Amino acid sequence: MKKKIALVTGGSRGLGKNTAIKLALKGLDVIITYHTKKDEASQVVEEIKKAGGEAAALQLNIGDVRSFGPFFEQVAEVLKVVFNTDCFDYLINNAGIGMNIPFIDTTEEQFNQLMNVQFKGVYFFTQKALNYLNDGGGIINISSRLAQASMPGYSAYASMKGAIETLTRYQAKELSSRGIKVNTVAPGPIATDFAGGIIRDNAQYNANIKAATALGRVGEPDDIGGVVAFLCTEDARWITAQRIEVSGGMNL
Secondary structure, eight states: OOOOEEEETTTTSHHHHHHHHHHHHTTOEEEEEESSOHHHHHHHHHHHHHTTOOEEEEEOOTTOGGGHHHHHHHHHHHHHHHHSSSOEEEEEEOOOOOOOOOGGGOOHHHHHHHHIIIIIHHHHHHHHHGGGEEEEEEEEEEOOGGGTSOOTTOHHHHHHHHHHHHHHHHHHHHTGGGTOEEEEEEEOOBOSSGGGGHHHHOHHHHHHHHHHBTTSSOBOGGGTHHHHHHTTSGGGTTOOSOEEEESSSBTO
C-alpha cells in the first residue's frame, strides 16, 4: 500500500515539529515548511527518517501570497523526486505568529501582519494546495482556545483564529464532494517559544494558566501533535467540520 503524505506548514519547531514526528510514527511521509529556521527543519527531516519515514523541507513565507505559485512548483518537484508521486493527502495549516498587544495599542501594521499570516495566507495557500491534494484526504487548520475564551492582549490574533474556525466549516461543506475532511484543532496555551515564549517563560502568566486549567498545568507540544496526527488516519475518516479543543480543560 502506498504511504500517505502530509504537508505541515511551520514544521521546524514547536507544535509543527511535534506534529510532523507524530505523523511519521503513524506511518505517514511528511513535507514540512520553515520560514527562516533551515537548520532546525533539516533536523526534523532527519528525525523523521530515523523513525522510518521519508521527509523533505521547503522554505515558505505564509504571509506572502505571491510566493505560493513558485512554492507549489517546488512541492510538485519534491513529490516527484522524493516521493514518486504527484499529490499529497493531508494539509496541516500550522505556521503562524503571535502578538500580545492590548486592543487599544494594536496598530494597522501589526493587524495586517497577523491577518496576512494567520488568515489570508492560510486561505489562499489552501486554495493553491487543492491542486495537489488527493480526493479523500484532509485539511487540519490550527486555531486556538483564544478564539472561544478572551484573554487581554490577543484581540487581533484571536479574531484571526475565529475566522479560521468559520473557514473550516465552509471548507468542509464545499470540499465534501471530493471526500476531503476539514477540521480545526484548537490548542490551549502551550509552553513553546511562540509569541516570544511568554507562556513558557513568564512565571506569573504560567501560574495563571495552570489555575484556569482543569488538568492543572500548561500544555506541551507533545499534547497536541498526536491529536493532529490522529485526524490524518483512517480512524478519523468520519470526522469533518469539527472544532477539537486540546486545552486540558481551560475555563470550565
